[in-house]
Amino acid sequence: MERTAFMSPSRPRQLTLTMFTIGFGYHNDAWRHPSSVAEQVGSLKVVAEMAQAAERAKLDAVFFADNVASGAIRKNAVRGASFYEPIATMGALIGSTEKIGMIGTMSTTWSEPFQVARQFAALDQLSGGRIGWNVVTSINGNENFGREQMPLPEQRYERAMEFVDVVLQLWDSWDRDAIICDRETARWVDPDRVREIDHVGEHFRVKGPLSIPRSPQERPVVVQAGQSAAGIELGSSYADLIYTVQPELDAAIAFRTDYRQRVAAKGRNPDGVRILPGIMPITGRTKAEAQEFADELANCIYEPGGREVVERLLDVSVADLELTERIPLERLIDGPQRMERWKLFRDLSQEMTLGELMVHVSRAVGHRVMVDTPDRIADSMIEWFEAGACDGFNFNPPSVPEGMHRMFDLLVPVLQERGYFREDYEGDTFRERSGLVLDEPSTVAEPVG
Template identity: 50%
Template sequence: MAHKPEKHMILTVFMLPPGYYKDSWRLPGSRSEELGYLDFVTDLTLMCERAKLDSVFFGDVVTASTILEGNMMTTGLNEPITTLSALAGRTSKIGLTGTVSTSFSLPFVTARQLSGLDSLSGGRAGWNIVTSWMGGENFGIDELPAPAERYRRATEFVDVAVKLWDSWSDQAVINDRASGWWADPAKIQAIDYDGEFFKVAGPLNMRRSPQGRPVLFQAGSSADGMELGATFADVTYTAQPRKDGAAEFYAKYKELVRAKGRDPRSVKVLPGILPIVGETDAEAEEIAKDLANHINFDSGRVQLAKNLEIDIADIDLDERIPAERWSEDPSRGSRYHIFRKLTLDDGLTLRDLVVESYRSGAHLWAVGSASKIADVMVDWFEGGAADGFSLNPPHMPDGLRRICDLLVPELQERGYFRTEYEGDTLREHLGLDRPGAWDTH
């Protein structure tokens, strides 16, 4: 008898309407003329909902610099909160997760926006907490603080937001026509927060939302990022190109969560995967070739140099970036160190690195039939490397269609994914408890 899995995977889609594989918007049929418009993202999101996926997830940047450099991967063309609010009215089950940076917003504003999204969507909101590495020029910040300070601010930011969401008891709304009190002031508590970065009296001026709080996602894999995630996050995204590294991260992360006094099973670890899915292995290889043929190595070199902050103008595409140009400084971030390792330990050339960063951006990638890719996912899932995956569609809309119509049914058939939604809220999809408010702590 075939092995019957005990639980199913969590699957979210990294919603990049131009496609994850950077220049894939140039492919025929990409609907790139509609980038930034609602009908296109609605169609993509409905495709995910039909496949019963847990959530769509919108990344964000708050600068036009990527577009001006011809890099269409993460553009900010869909501002997450407005886009997800519109999608709340066009969908009914799928989770709606969006990125808001703790370096540029304020906790009271963010807490209100996400509480509103959670209420408008009937309990489907998620927040991807990021600290951002660019965009300061639009907020009067000449130079962004070092990562450690950004994470200190992020920690305080999330702490304030959580306290604001919890400032209304679930019993606060009494709607008492006779007495003339809609809300019971005794059930709504100020937070009186006075920290290093924020001073917020509270309480929130919105009723407690269906999930109590939105589901909290975070995506930093540095020590500070993991600390933030282990303290607050329900879900962590991580870029892991190999199973052994992913399993190591998974174990370390769950241990950190346990050390915080939280149940490790209540925190989900989702590595990214870029699946290039074909009806057959051969067709998938053809698609992969087609995608690679769109890579512009000139702009790729410039972008890689900028991302890594290494001068590589003089290096031949078929040579390696020399060891002395890399830094061991851990504050350079986890992605930097993945690329450093790929060069120094695995011998990748500059050309290989450009392809690597264009194709999957340090995430796992797989090319083949649904069955072949499902094998990889199941191997990671059963092997203690993942609770599920952040799916990065290589091209839109066809790459997503292939994920939804070929890969997901394969996982469903094997019992690794749901065939119907069992709950209504994102927390229910993820198997997470609804947190209590201040009067239950």
């Protein structure tokens, strides 16, 4: 039931909160912590308990990342291991959850739009409108899809732009009231309200219509996380939610301001697009308890693996360095191919010893980390929100189940008490509950003639 406070016009805008649902915990090697459920990862039990805990905390959605290159598991790099294939996992979770949204990743480089439109539409029907699609173009996987090399980023994004356009056309190929179900006249569907799309483009030829009726939420929610110019072009054209790596307040404000302008320039309403930086809250009842937990997790880091994370992110060799040394600046060679994140890590590497940097990147690979009391973490989240740096956050649970439960049991209630987060769900679908209302209905129903 709605509370009176929720009806008050003075209620602050609400945060949108989702969770990176990774059974090993997001912190590198958190699975080695004695409290982890590492033996059971891959089972429905682990992921269902995570989704149910997120639902009890009233989160907007659980998010499933994915990649199709699995070589890193042989080095025991479990964080990147995609055991939980998103389509299968979301399907399995429909029966274990009731209201929480579920966002699954699917690559536009390694799939076809008709198939993707169909799978997400089917899940959306089965779940009563709780599904989202995280559109990625993939940075690897060519060896599993018969390609000598990865297509260049601009080629991948060009395909992705047309891909998403086709998927949206397919989702829109059924009008809302296409199903008549008239036993008398033997008309189950009105044929005029289910259209072929006849798409002929550079990459795809798709006739349509989709084989599945219109989504209970008009369209599944579209999510995007690219931070290159081409990634931002894709997200600002089509996405409802944007995931981003933003550890600094000023840069986050600039990113969101620019993004909203790009969304508006495309004729879309910027308030319909939510920008969600990642955050890893490592918390406890006191600051000392939070710090103690952070230290326990840092002690889980397997040193050779931790060094590899630094080497990969900075594209540098640190094999000869002691953990107490800093990476010599001359080893870090800038160039046009460097991402913004590389520059951030380069600057950090000059402020921290290799050991400190290893812990820092092992925690959340550049996402913001806070080791603090729930009150102080909530203060900071609200400060970012009020300053226009974000519309909410994607939680990176430090460990599972312990780090995740601390986040839900200690931090989320503070956000609720302050009035910045819902105490119960309102609305019938993910889109409605999260206020991701589409600018305009894509089809206007005609009266039945």
